[in-house]
Amino acid sequence: MSVKTRLAASRREFLISVSLSGAALMLRCRRADEPADSSAQNFRASTWITLHPDGRVEFLVPKIEMGQGVATAMAIIVADELGVDLEALDMRIPASNEVGPSVNILGTGGSNSVMKMWPMLRKTAATAREMLVGAAAKRWNVPAEDCRVESGVVLHSASGRRAPYAELLAEAQRQKKPSKPRWRSADQLRLIGRPHRRMEGPEVVTGRARYGCDVRLPGQRFAVLARPPAPGAKPIAADTAAALAVPGVLAVLPVRSALAVVGETSWDAMRGRLALAVKWSDGSAAGFSSATFEESCQKGFDAPRAAQYDPKASEMRTYEVASRGEPLAPPRRGATIVTADYATAFQAHVTMETPNATVWIHDDICEIWTGTQGPDSIIARLRHRIPGRNRQIVVHAHRMGGGFGRKEEVDFVEEADIVAEALGGGPVQLLWTRDDDLTHDCYHPASRHRLSAELSPKGVNRWRHRVAAPSAEKQWNYGSTRHSGSIPKAETSGAWNLPYLFPHFLVEYVDPPVPIRLGFWRGIEITSNVFAVESFVDELAHAARRDPLEFRLSMIGDGVLSTRVTTPFSLARLRTAFELVAAKSGWRAPLPAGSGRGIAGAVFDGHSAAASVAEVTVHGGELRVDRVVCAIDCGIVVNPLGLEGTVQSAVAWALSALFSEITFERGHPRESTLLAYPLLRFNQMPRVEVHAVPSTEAPSGAGEIPVPTIAPAIANAIFAATGRRLRRLPLRREDFA
Numbered sequence: 001m002s003v004k005t006r007l008a009a010s011r012r013e014f015l016i017s018v019s020l021s022g023a024a025l026m027l028r029c030r031r032a033d034e035p036a037d038s039s040a041q042n043f044r045a046s047t048w049i050t051l052h053p054d055g056r057v058e059f060l061v062p063k064i065e066m067g068q069g070v071a072t073a074m075a076i077i078v079a080d081e082l083g084v085d086l087e088a089l090d091m092r093i094p095a096s097n098e099v100g101p102s103v104n105i106l107g108t109g110g111s112n113s114v115m116k117m118w119p120m121l122r123k124t125a126a127t128a129r130e131m132l133v134g135a136a137a138k139r140w141n142v143p144a145e146d147c148r149v150e151s152g153v154v155l156h157s158a159s160g161r162r163a164p165y166a167e168l169l170a171e172a173q174r175q176k177k178p179s180k181p182r183w184r185s186a187d188q189l190r191l192i193g194r195p196h197r198r199m200e201g202p203e204v205v206t207g208r209a210r211y212g213c214d215v216r217l218p219g220q221r222f223a224v225l226a227r228p229p230a231p232g233a234k235p236i237a238a239d240t241a242a243a244l245a246v247p248g249v250l251a252v253l254p255v256r257s258a259l260a261v262v263g264e265t266s267w268d269a270m271r272g273r274l275a276l277a278v279k280w281s282d283g284s285a286a287g288f289s290s291a292t293f294e295e296s297c298q299k300g301f302d303a304p305r306a307a308q309y310d311p312k313a314s315e316m317r318t319y320e321v322a323s324r325g326e327p328l329a330p331p332r333r334g335a336t337i338v339t340a341d342y343a344t345a346f347q348a349h350v351t352m353e354t355p356n357a358t359v360w361i362h363d364d365i366c367e368i369w370t371g372t373q374g375p376d377s378i379i380a381r382l383r384h385r386i387p388g389r390n391r392q393i394v395v396h397a398h399r400m401g402g403g404f405g406r407k408e409e410v411d412f413v414e415e416a417d418i419v420a421e422a423l424g425g426g427p428v429q430l431l432w433t434r435d436d437d438l439t440h441d442c443y444h445p446a447s448r449h450r451l452s453a454e455l456s457p458k459g460v461n462r463w464r465h466r467v468a469a470p471s472a473e474k475q476w477n478y479g480s481t482r483h484s485g486s487i488p489k490a491e492t493s494g495a496w497n498l499p500y501l502f503p504h505f506l507v508e509y510v511d512p513p514v515p516i517r518l519g520f521w522r523g524i525e526i527t528s529n530v531f532a533v534e535s536f537v538d539e540l541a542h543a544a545r546r547d548p549l550e551f552r553l554s555m556i557g558d559g560v561l562s563t564r565v566t567t568p569f570s571l572a573r574l575r576t577a578f579e580l581v582a583a584k585s586g587w588r589a590p591l592p593a594g595s596g597r598g599i600a601g602a603v604f605d606g607h608s609a610a611a612s613v614a615e616v617t618v619h620g621g622e623l624r625v626d627r628v629v630c631a632i633d634c635g636i637v638v639n640p641l642g643l644e645g646t647v648q649s650a651v652a653w654a655l656s657a658l659f660s661e662i663t664f665e666r667g668h669p670r671e672s673t674l675l676a677y678p679l680l681r682f683n684q685m686p687r688v689e690v691h692a693v694p695s696t697e698a699p700s701g702a703g704e705i706p707v708p709t710i711a712p713a714i715a716n717a718i719f720a721a722t723g724r725r726l727r728r729l730p731l732r733r734e735d736f737a
Helices: 011-021 070-082 096-106 113-140 169-173 201-205 266-275 290-300 375-385 411-423 434-439 473-479 487-491 526-543 548-555 572-585 640-656 707-722
Strands: 049-051 057-060 089-092 147-150 153-156 161-164 221-226 235-239 249-255 258-263 277-280 318-324 336-344 356-362 365-371 392-398 428-431 447-456 459-468 504-510 595-604 608-619 622-633 687-692
Touching (some): 049 113, 096 375, 113 153, 113 169, 221 411, 258 266, 258 411, 266 428, 290 459, 318 487, 336 526, 365 375, 411 428, 447 526, 459 548, 572 608, 572 687, 595 707, 608 707, 622 707
Parallel strands (some): 057 089, 221 428, 365 392
Antiparallel strands (some): 147 153, 221 258, 318 504, 356 365, 447 459, 595 608, 608 622
């Protein structure tokens, strides 16, 4: 196809341009491409921490900031353990080639950033602090134990001597690194556990923060893709003349089953795409619709059993995930059998910043600028795409305008790489529009649940939960799952590892085939499963004529396993969260007619617990969520203000999913705009109260933990207000009209 040529910028021009424009990858620091001060007086304590003679502490943030506040949390950890003021830290996200083999540490997801970095950062900072103290002690000829640190200064109280860190750097470098540095005790810490505003906040609210789509390089071009209407569809014929006639359009190029329109500006490329005439084939997904998916799930509940999961099986099979006792034995005399079906919908990510990537292939380097949760995944995938390509791949990871699992994927980077290769030089930025984002997402899987329980005066005797949901794990990283051979257990997380102890129980899984792309979403698989579990537990409490909170507390076990950890999570922590949220919400206080409270709780990935109470009002067919109270046990809270914001955002995320869904017709999503896929509006946001369970345990995740509890708490509150049990998401007005 015809291409209009354009001169590529040199690397020198690029560096000059970046220097002038300030298009850096920083949070509060110098440019990512700017070399560190080579002065011998610098003290590089580790890959992540470097102290400078001017008093600055350069901190390379080992996880990527997507708005969850981890950069500030990690800065707090480093500053407190190192013994410096928070303002002394210059933070930035490093490029992949700055951290070498440790690039995989930058991968961000699963609510484990602070949890995983806590020991590493404390050890690294403690090592630097002890070396600095050792340098001062040697200079003064005093025992190191007699010295202390405060605000970046080593103090010797007995003599009144003091030495700022900046004066000790050369001597500190000559100190032997301690193999087991001692962490500062709780009474020595000044920052951890106290509220701090996000350090990057001023840049974000003033518009100075740089995102992937803000990248501008000399000679940069822009590309958008004309995408097939459904998976498997391909262009049968394309008339590119009208597109190439649009002023500013430079080329129309094939990119897999799509066509890329390249322009001098993003607007040129988008106008060119509108002018492009393409005839598409039907594609392999033409027979897929929301109706056929529903039929497939219902058939799946009766699928024959198989002993071992086969991700390539051509027909549906039922797999036993976990069992205890005799779950299928005949019911006891006098017992009540309760059954219910639950359903959740396909969901899109709708990140505020749509997927984008800028790729510049020059010399023997492929440089990439993008908001990503996994720089290592990008490098691995691009090397896999063209085996034998010897170029060095450097990823400049920007902060993201939302990730939520979507930016763990690398499809948009691959597309940009293909366009850059085809253009033969010069940087190009590939952009996804909102329409692209909604209609070509990696969707959170819809699910169907069939539950039954044998209820006796003593409680639940038997429990059976059948889950029908297509597997996102099966598609993860192009078929290389994180839980190889354990897909049923991963997809039923929150169902088989539930916190309640039943004498007899059975959890089963069936994987209905779908021809669409699936991916991880905030809360991952547990969100759908906990909606069914916590809603059904509420049904059982009502059937038993018992208070829903008391009913739950009577069944909580001792410990729960997960697919991620081998040590059982102590369910005493979930019990405490339930008791705290009940006390803070006024669980038993009366509400006016038309209002109700609902409760739900969960353990997330075996490392954090949350319990939520929702208050709703239903009047004239309208639902209003008035208040959400959440109690969370995520160990030591590094930044209480950060935790509050994280939980508030989790509540907003979960509330949006109450009324949104992606539906399909002939393999194509029907919802392509935010009018069709509504998100929570400001006037719909309830009052949110966050309470942390006091803890001395190491920090654990918080970003996704409250999400699974919100929908069931609201559904249970609607029942309390109206007597109507809602078992399907999204909610519809007719459900409570």
